[in-house]
Amino acid sequence: MGKLLLIDGNSLMHRAYYAIPTLTTSKGVPTNAVYGFTNMLFRLLKEEKPDFIAVAFDKKAPTFRHLEFEEYKATRAKAPEELLGQFSILKEILSAMNIKFLEIEGFEADDVLGTLSKKAEEEGLFTLIVTGDKDALQLLSEKTHVMLTKKGITEMEVYDPEKFVNKYEFSPQFLPDMKGLMGDASDNIPGVPGVGEKTAIKLLKEYQNLENLYNALSAQGDERVKGKLKDNLLAYKEQALKSKRLATIIRDIPLNLDFNELKIKVPDREKLINLFRELEFNTLIKRLAESADVSGERKQAEKVLQIEEVYKEEGNEQRDEIAYGIKDIEDLYRLKEDAKSAGVLSLFLTPERVLFSEGRKVFSLGNSFLQEEDIKNLLRELFLMNGIKKIAHDGKGLIQFFARNGIDFSYEFDTMIAAYLLNSSRNRYDLETVAYEYLGVELKDKPDEEKCFTLIPLEGVLEERIKNDGMEGLLYFIELPICHILADMEMTGFKVDREKLKKLSAEFGERLMELTGGIYKLAGTSFNINSTKQLGEVLFEKLQLPTVKKKKTGYSTDAEVLEKLKGAHPIIEKLLEYRFLMKMKSTYADGLLNLVDKVTSRIHTSFNQTITATGRISSTEPNLQNIPVKTDIGRKIRGVFVADGPDHLLLSADYSQIELRILAHMSGDEKLIESFVKGEDIHARTASEVFGIPIEKVTPEMRNRAKAVNFGIIYGISDFGLAQNLNIPTKEAKEYIENYFKRYPKVKEFIENTVKKARVSGYVTTLFNRRRYLPEITSRNFNLRSFAERAAVNSPIQGTAADIIKLAMVKIYRELKRRGYKTKLLLQIHDELIFDVPLEELDAVKNLVKYHMEKVVELKVPLIVDVKEGYTWEELK
Structure with missing residues (x-):
């Protein structure tokens, strides 16, 4: 006998939503209900092993029950928006799993389940209905059992007719009669006043169904029911019979369906894995990955698992087929030819060796071999070859490693940088985390060979996502070149x-x-x-x-x-x-x-590309970006940082009010644009507009307050926040902000539209298409939502500023190299670049830097760069 698994989609989605704590993707998409449902579905498929399957949903349109009784389910609270949005996601998953789902206008999911289970009996199939709704128990028979959720979606109880009779003492098909008598508060079915479950069961034990009961009540001489109960039953007869009809599941709705459509089919695994990745269902990806033959992408990942198996056993003979230790120049030639043939090469650095893979094998090169000049020359040839795509994870370390060995290394893809661009709100971008998220491959405690091997399939997945999100330009023209520049800056260091x-x-x-x-x-x-x-x-x-x-x-x-x-x-x-x-x-x-390095007297900070959510570069060990500039003590600390020698000077190039200029460009506000085009003092102009006085009458205090408003607007400041900053009453701060928006109406429009778009898409973008996801922007928590709204305003502005200075760094760095200058870029502090410049290059470098920073991108307003020079960092301010 074949087995049909029927699932009540609406019932179980509601159960899952309330059983599982709030769960959202990093993009802010709620997923707890669909995650719980999918987990349960996987478990049912594994444990029940059905031959046929279908999921039934309620249709939004009113059913025949609503037409008969307008108040049907009228007391139910509207389902939360966070739940309703998950039904479409679930249907995508079911489609990818090739599972049929049905929703019929005018009927409920129960009616679909009832009709399908009846047809299944006629086809000789056994049916298991999975639901959280006890109404389904009326469908019980020898060939139809019901699995009811007891607690959440994990504790289940299976009913057959015998179990039902033992509990209720009447046959399952008369469950609607019980509802006719006692009603059902959850569906707003009225029943008969004064009749509860115990009385209803007692009456059904005696009379079997409502029709028999009312026939007996009408007959002379039947004294089994009397008094107020009898009066109520007679007074509410029509209501009782209507309640029974409302509670009865229809089992013959028109379904133009062939049972072959419900047969278990092989899922579209590639589509399913992509969906799970998007939803960040990593455990489900892994579970799917463990089950049988999969897509081409997964087959690549299976090679990783193959290496894992090879390395499980000491002395495994297959190691020689997959992992090569480079012992001489001939082995390196083999790597070069294999990479040329494959067109791809991944590299992975460990403290003792460098690993290479061309997608089939892993080559290991011990650090000691890099002392040999012929090995170095062959590596130089390999790295310069066209047609080989070199892949790394955090390639900055590889650049520095090879540079210390006299080898120039450049590469074409960085899986860490790509993962960061796809979601800059993550806390971690290590290879183990990224591989698990995008491939479902567990690399923790695995051999380094496996990690190197994983980079090639991982690159394929990440590159496709980067392309889909329109961030190819950002990756290839800004972020990857910046890796090389930061590597050089770290190695150069800042003299102390x-x-x-x-x-x-x-x-x-x-x-x-x-x-x-x-x-x-x-x-x-x-x-x-x-x-x-x-x-x-x-x-x-x-x-x-x-x-x-x-x-x-x-x-x-x-x-x-x-x-x-x-x-x-x-x-x-x-x-x-x-x-x-x-x-x-x-x-x-x-x-x-x-x-301080005792040999070079330099401090070598670490520049981080994947820390901030907005795209800014950060500095650690030590953080040179955080040394205070406005205090005497901070200036003294900056005074210990010096140029490379008496014939060198430090050069500072600092964007003037770049974020306000970007705000003017993005908002398109004519007055703001005009002020920048005319070269006016923007804070004095804002003070003039906000206070309604001529610009020449603006006092220093007014200018300072206007400055606080200008920068506060960029950071989405509230009237309370501005009041705190300026130590003024909230009412006065509110007036400042209102006056600002009256004078610059398009700024207000830009802010409102940006927040609105972020609520819909879950993210904001810079002018260069850098994304920042803001999952909290739809949060029910006021503080979290307010933070996200402020970030929605600030991130496109601050992120665009970060993109602009990075692009300027790329252009300046390349031009310095092209001219053969000895000038070195030492430090980037948000909107400022600091260089060490030989005196003979000073004038040319000043012009070069200023030109490229100001002309790097064309905005509706000019970009202005202030250039200063001095022997110490302190002298640059």
């Missing part, structure tokens, strides 16, 4: 005057001792200034300062608290200076000393 740095550390130490003595004197006691507990006791108990914030562990003495206490006591100013100076000394004065 060690003696000056030591003196600065000592100076900071002396000042800290002075501050410590002053704090003790003002406190009237000595204590551990760095102890929150002791400091809290001194401030709020001994000195009796007003308590600002208290925690379970005691008084809070964080920066916010101390700022609020300014002016309350002279000790506060000294504490703030002490904390700032202590941080500067430990992080920079002492911290930098430990990082």
Whole structure:
């Protein structure tokens, strides 16, 4: 006997939605219901092994039940939008799995299930109905069983007729009669007032069905039902019979269907894997990957699994067929020819060796071989060959590794950079994470050969996604060239005057001792200034300062608290200076000393390309972008960074108000554009517009407030936020913002449209098509949603600024190389570039840098670059 599996799509999707915590993709698409349903579907297919399958859904249109009883299901709350949007996703998955789903106008999913199960019985099939709706129990028979969800979607209970009778003491087909008597609150079926489940069961045990009951009530001499119950039954007879009709599942709806359409078919695995990738269902990808023959893409990944099997056993003879250790020049020739034939070569760097793969085998080259000149020459030839696509994951390390060995290395695809572009909101882009997400391949604790091998199929998947998202230009013309530039900048480093740095550390130490003595004197006691507990006791108990914030562990003495206490006591100013100076000394004065290369006297920071969500480059170990510029201490720290020698100078090239210029371009606001085209002081102009006065009457305070409004708008600031920044009433801040938008109406329009588009698509883009996904923009949490709305406004602007300066870096770097200049790019700090320039190149480099930065892209407003020079970094400001 064949087996038919019938699934109540609506019922189980609702169950899954409420059973599984909120789950969204990184793009903000809710997926918890469809994830739960699909997981359950996989489990059912594995455990039940059906021959036929179908999923039934309710149609949106009213059913015959609504026409008969207008109040049918009227009390049900509307399904959440987050759930409704998931039904179309589920139907895509079912289509990819080649599973038939049905929805018939005028009928409910129950009626589809009832009709199909009846037809199945006639065909001699056994049917299992899976649902969360007990109404389906009326369909029970020897050939039709029902699997009911008990808790969530994981705990299930299977009913057959015997189990039903044992529980309810009447036959399953009379379940609608019970609903006719007791009603059903969930469907707003009224039933008979005063009749509950116990009474209904008792009556059905006695009379079997409603018709028999009412015949008996009409007959003379039947005293089994009397009193108020009898009165209610008679008074509400029509309502009871109507309620029964509403609860009865129709089993003969018109279905033009051949059962062969329901036969289990092989899924379209490629389509399914792509869907799961998009939905970020990594565990389902893996589960699918483990099951049998798959698409060409997956077959590539299967080669990775093949290597895994080879490496499971020590001494496995197959190793020689897949993994080659390069022992001499002949082995390297073989790699070169194989790569030429394949047209592709992946590279993977480990501390001891470099691994190469052309898609069939893995070649291993020990670092010691790179001391041999003939090996180096052959590698140079290999890297210069046309027609070989070189692939790496975080290729910056490979560039530096080969450079240290005197070999120029360039490559055509970086799987880490591609994964970052596809979703810049991730926390991790290591190969294990990316391979698992896009291939369903588990690389954790796997041999390095397997990791190298994985790069080729991974590149195929990522390249297709990059193409689909329209980010090829961003990857190939900006991000990949930037990898090479950052590698060079890291190797070059920034020269430091060690003696000056030591003196600065000592100076900071002396000042800290002075501050410590002053704090003790003002406190009237000595204590551990760095102890929150002791400091809290001194401030709020001994000195009796007003308590600002208290925690379970005691008084809070964080920066916010101390700022609020300014002016309350002279000790506060000294504490703030002490904390700032202590941080500067430990992080920079002492911290930098430990990082200065003892041979070259340079600091080699690490530049990160995949950290920020907006595309900005960040700096770590140490973070040279974060050294304060507006404080005397920060300037002193910058003063220890110097040019390469007495015949060199540092050159700074800084974009002037680039983000405001991008806002003018993107919004198309005529007044804002006009101000920049005329070269006006934009903050003075904004003050003039907001305060309604001539520009020549704008005071410095007005200009500062206008500046706060200008930059606040870019960051989506609220009236409360602006009030906090300017220390003014919220009402006044609100007026500033309203006046700004009145004067620059297209800016407001741009902001509103950007947020609106982000809600629909789940992401925003820069002028260069860089995406930032904002899943929180549809969040029910106000704070999360507000953050996402601010990011939606700021990210296209800040991201475009990041793209522009990166593109400028590429053009400048190439031009410096072309001219054979010795000028070196040392540092990028958001909108600023710092170079080390030999004096004989200074004038030419100033012109070159300014030209390429200002002309790198054509906007509706001019880009202006301020250029400064000096021997120390401090002198550049």
